[in-house]
Amino acid sequence: EIVLTQSPGTLSLSPGERATLSCRASQSVSSSYLAWYQQKPGQAPRLLIYGASSRATGIPDRFSGSGSGTDFTLTISRLEPEDFAVYYCQQFDVSWTFGQGTKVEIK
Amino acid sequence: EVQLVESGGVVVQPGGSLRLSCTASGFTFDDYTMHWVRQAPGKGLEWVSLISWDGGSTYYADSVKGRFTISRDNSKNSLYLQMNSLRSEDTALYYCAKSSTSFQLRYNWFDPWGQGTLVTVSS
Numbered sequence: 001e002i003v004l005t006q007s008p009g010t011l012s013l014s015p016g017e018r019a020t021l022s023c024r025a026s027q028s029v030s031s032s033y034l035a036w037y038q039q040k041p042g043q044a045p046r047l048l049i050y051g052a053s054s055r056a057t058g059i060p061d062r063f064s065g066s067g068s069g070t071d072f073t074l075t076i077s078r079l080e081p082e083d084f085a086v087y088y089c090q091q092f093d094v095s096w097t098f099g100q101g102t103k104v105e106i107k
Numbered sequence: 108e109v110q111l112v113e114s115g116g117v118v119v120q121p122g123g124s125l126r127l128s129c130t131a132s133g134f135t136f137d138d139y140t141m142h143w144v145r146q147a148p149g150k151g152l153e154w155v156s157l158i159s160w161d162g163g164s165t166y167y168a169d170s171v172k173g174r175f176t177i178s179r180d181n182s183k184n185s186l187y188l189q190m191n192s193l194r195s196e197d198t199a200l201y202y203c204a205k206s207s208t209s210f211q212l213r214y215n216w217f218d219p220w221g222q223g224t225l226v227t228v229s230s
Contacts, residue, residue, distance in 0.1 A: 035216040037152075044202055044220040045152065056218065088152055092214055095166075096142070096154040 002026055002091050006099035012107040019076040021102045023067075023089035031068045033093035039101075040085045048087075049074065079104070109133040109219055111203050116224030123193050127224055129186040129203030137161070137181035140206040142217060143188050145199035155201070156188065159212050171197075193228045200225050 003026040013019055023034070031052035037045040047056040049065035052072055062077040076083055084106050089099040115127040129141070143155040156167045156177040165177050176189040186203050201224050204217035 033214055037217075044222050045217075046220075047216060047218040050207065050216045050218075090152075090216065092216060096157075098152040098154070100151045 002029060002094050002097055004089050004091060004097055004099035006087075006089060006102045008102060009100075010103045010105060012105050013079055014107045015079050015081055017079050019074075019079055019083070019104055021074040021076075021087055021104075023072040023074070023099050025070045025072070025091060028069045029072075029091045029093045031072075033091055034065075034067070034072050035090045035092070036065055036074045037088045037090065038083075038085050039088065045088065076104070081106075109205065111205065111219065111221030113201060113203055113221045113224035116201065116226045118227045118229060119193055120230050121194060121228055123228070124189070124191045125193065125226060127188040127190065127201055127226070129221055131184045131186065131203075131205070134205070135209075136179075136184040138209040140212055140215060141179065141186045142204045142206065143177060143186075144202045144204055144217070144220070145197075146202070146223070147196075147199045150199075153199075157206075157212075158186070160210060164212055190226070193226075195228050198226060198228045 005024045007022045034052040036049040038048050039045045053065045064075045066073050086101045086103045088101050110132045113129045119125050140159050142157045145153050158165050158177045162179050174192045178187045202220045204220045206215035
């Protein structure tokens with residue numbers, strides 16, 4: 001099983017700041033098979049990024065994904081109030097596993 | 108608009124059984140692999156099971172293998188999860204999710220997800 005480790009667990013930032021979230025895999029993952037989701041309280045996860053760097057339909061361009069191999073990053077260039085949420089990475093190269101999540105909270 | 112609506116979640120005793128349903132609309136249901144994913148209270152996401160577009164292939168997480176059965180009825184645009192021998196650790200919000208690509212079993216992300224149905228296993 002591929003284990004995904006996200007860091008940090010919690011990120012405390014102010015609106016307008018840049019957020020950098022990390023997702024590290026226990027073994028190499030094809031970048032085609034890495035996705036990011038956003039989950040707000042009481043809501044289902046929403047797809048943000050697929051193929052490590054492609055934005056899903058309707059996702060603002062302040063969200064970007066990058067990385068390859070075992071290290072992947074989700075960047076939010078300037079945090080808007082609606083971006084404070086929990087973010088999960090997912091790999092679907094070998095079965096389907098998720099990271100434990102990074103909570104982006106208002107500082 | 109693609110919609111997924113789960114139902115069937117209740118409080119059940121350990122060792123009991125339950126069947127969850129997911130009704131789909133807004134897309135050609137029988138073209139897509141479908142998944143169940145769960146989230147224990149305050150915890151992260153765990154993939155549970157998938158079923159191919161024609162029902163011919165199914166896969167399970169080790170944690171539920173032998174206890175849960177996924178199925179679908181394409182004539183009713185419905186996905187099911189039969190859950191037997193339930194344990195306290197099965198307590199979670201259960202989401203159904205649509206695969207990203209038609210007629211593809213693997214290498215799919217999930218989009219969209221339903222709102223989930225809560226299963227509580229407790230005496």
